[in-house]
Amino acid sequence: MSAQIILATANDGLAKLDNYIKAGGYQALRKVLTEKISPEAIIAEVKASGLRGRGGAGFPTGLKWSFMPRNYDGVKYLVCNSDEGEPGTCKDRDILRYNPHLLIEGMAIAAYTMGVKTGYNYVHGEIFEAYEVMEAACEEARKAGYLGKNILGLDFEFDLHNHMGYGAYVCGEETALLESIEGKKGQPRYKPPFPASFGLYGKPTTINNTETFASIPCIIREGGQKFADLGVPNSGGIKLFSISGHVNNPGNFELPMGTPFKKLLELAGGVRKGHKLKAVIPGGSSMPVLPAEIMMDVNLDYDSLQKAGSYLGSGAVIVMDDTTCMVKALERLSYFYYEESCGQCTPCREGTGWLYRIIHRIEHGEGKPEDLDLLLDLCNNIAGRTVCALGDAAAWPVQGMLKHFRKEFEYHIEHKRCLV
Amino acid sequence: MLSQQIITLIEKELKKYPADQRQSAVMAALRFVQDEKGWIAPEDMADIAVYLGMPQMAVFEVATFYHMYNLKPMGKYTLTVCTNLSCQLCGSGDTLEHLHKKLGISLGEVTVDGKYGIREGECMGACVDAPMFSINNKQLCGRLTNEKIDQILAELDKQ
Numbered sequence: 001m002s003a004q005i006i007l008a009t010a011n012d013g014l015a016k017l018d019n020y021i022k023a024g025g026y027q028a029l030r031k032v033l034t035e036k037i038s039p040e041a042i043i044a045e046v047k048a049s050g051l052r053g054r055g056g057a058g059f060p061t062g063l064k065w066s067f068m069p070r071n072y073d074g075v076k077y078l079v080c081n082s083d084e085g086e087p088g089t090c091k092d093r094d095i096l097r098y099n100p101h102l103l104i105e106g107m108a109i110a111a112y113t114m115g116v117k118t119g120y121n122y123v124h125g126e127i128f129e130a131y132e133v134m135e136a137a138c139e140e141a142r143k144a145g146y147l148g149k150n151i152l153g154l155d156f157e158f159d160l161h162n163h164m165g166y167g168a169y170v171c172g173e174e175t176a177l178l179e180s181i182e183g184k185k186g187q188p189r190y191k192p193p194f195p196a197s198f199g200l201y202g203k204p205t206t207i208n209n210t211e212t213f214a215s216i217p218c219i220i221r222e223g224g225q226k227f228a229d230l231g232v233p234n235s236g237g238i239k240l241f242s243i244s245g246h247v248n249n250p251g252n253f254e255l256p257m258g259t260p261f262k263k264l265l266e267l268a269g270g271v272r273k274g275h276k277l278k279a280v281i282p283g284g285s286s287m288p289v290l291p292a293e294i295m296m297d298v299n300l301d302y303d304s305l306q307k308a309g310s311y312l313g314s315g316a317v318i319v320m321d322d323t324t325c326m327v328k329a330l331e332r333l334s335y336f337y338y339e340e341s342c343g344q345c346t347p348c349r350e351g352t353g354w355l356y357r358i359i360h361r362i363e364h365g366e367g368k369p370e371d372l373d374l375l376l377d378l379c380n381n382i383a384g385r386t387v388c389a390l391g392d393a394a395a396w397p398v399q400g401m402l403k404h405f406r407k408e409f410e411y412h413i414e415h416k417r418c419l420v
Numbered sequence: 421m422l423s424q425q426i427i428t429l430i431e432k433e434l435k436k437y438p439a440d441q442r443q444s445a446v447m448a449a450l451r452f453v454q455d456e457k458g459w460i461a462p463e464d465m466a467d468i469a470v471y472l473g474m475p476q477m478a479v480f481e482v483a484t485f486y487h488m489y490n491l492k493p494m495g496k497y498t499l500t501v502c503t504n505l506s507c508q509l510c511g512s513g514d515t516l517e518h519l520h521k522k523l524g525i526s527l528g529e530v531t532v533d534g535k536y537g538i539r540e541g542e543c544m545g546a547c548v549d550a551p552m553f554s555i556n557n558k559q560l561c562g563r564l565t566n567e568k569i570d571q572i573l574a575e576l577d578k579q
Contacts, residue, residue, distance in 0.1 A: 075438075084545040087504045093545055120436075125488050126544035128558050161436035166447055166557075167487030169542060183443035184478070185485040201441060244506040244547035251548050285505055285543075316547070318506055332508050336542060342485075 007254040008098040028217035048224030050236020055209030067196035078119040087285035088316030091240035092210035096130035100137035106213035125166040169340035188388035231257030235301035246321040275321035283313020286393035288400025337394035348391040351382040365416030459490040495537030506547035
């Protein structure tokens, strides 16, 4: 297998169909269709690959696909979640703009497997340029017979449409995303029923992340086991990591699961010159922060990060050096969840505002000693008490910060200024 | 009244969805109005509601739920500055300060000549290019420095 499976750059030119085909593109789809590989065999291969949802939740992809009803005659849908708005995360954008046909091929294989004829790709509203690349790529694929009726001249039909979001973090939650495609406010649905039985327009629907779909062609071409072996047990394959914040060379890197954080930091050129690593949010802004001394010994995979007290999430790594005020950082994150709460569930709608206002007053020298316990009490009354995980996502950063940097918050309250 | 150009664009969007799901095109329709007029007035929402066959209130709900719609007139060029964590760490505060110095406006304001407006944005999903702003929700400008901002503004001034 080549070193880079999913990640491409503008220089690779893969957004053009010709170049993608020259690089071996659409061979996996051709193999599936011409060899008439059974859906069961494909699902078994995906299960063997150990691929888990790359959007952040890490649900096993093969298992998710097996939930779709097989002997259902009506319309079914396939949806790609490219609504990448978790602060720190920007890997799917590079797939959309530099390797769009890989996503189309992955979705076409998934559509064949689950008997779906129509797919939607929901693109984050802020990345219009990537949406335009996807629109052009779909058009090109349609003209060349990789989308539409009789794909590759065979008896298989699948078309893919791009739907643009317009600034709502919560639409990254799969049922809010479905509501949004239906032309409504993006408010998550109560589950069950799950999308596999009641999804888009009430039809059975499977939703996967962009990177998840983009991993499929390689798995089909090379075999699930080979993909799994690239990673570590329980975290199969390779993964894209976005590293941002206080590093010399922020960027996206494709690495085997289980790569030490140290190695990623090195690839990103290390911490800004003259500064020391202080803390890292390892998987997108919702994941609990970890201090440098823990992080420098952690490997980037689901189990290692969980053992260390955080999560792999979307693989978005936010690096903070010794100039960072943790109160200020948390204030901004808490504002984000307050701003993005859809307002449907009382604990989240009211609680996120409460969290933000308390952290705001600590940051501005008006905190009270009892505020820290109040914050934790609030977190316990938000997390797990809402329809979707946004409530948990708002609570985890607060809990993580107070677990590892409580002293800094206490200093802020006592001295009315930063420790840094 | 929706312009012919907007109707053509909406019709193209409608082809993506089942015939009985016209409401699915509402987000795009609002975007097209904003692209043409710079903002979306209640009358535009009413026109979209009639065209797509949905209650006016449902259009209003969508327009107010998603942050990127302008519900009041903004500048000819609206710069949406991301201030979320990765951008904050990389200096989005300096970006805002520089824009304030150059344009004399703060978040949510428009220059007197109507040329520039500044909005605060949430995560744009391009954090490795922090700090950044978008121009009219179309073009992302990242890895901003004061010099780079000056260049971008000079380019826009020429247009």
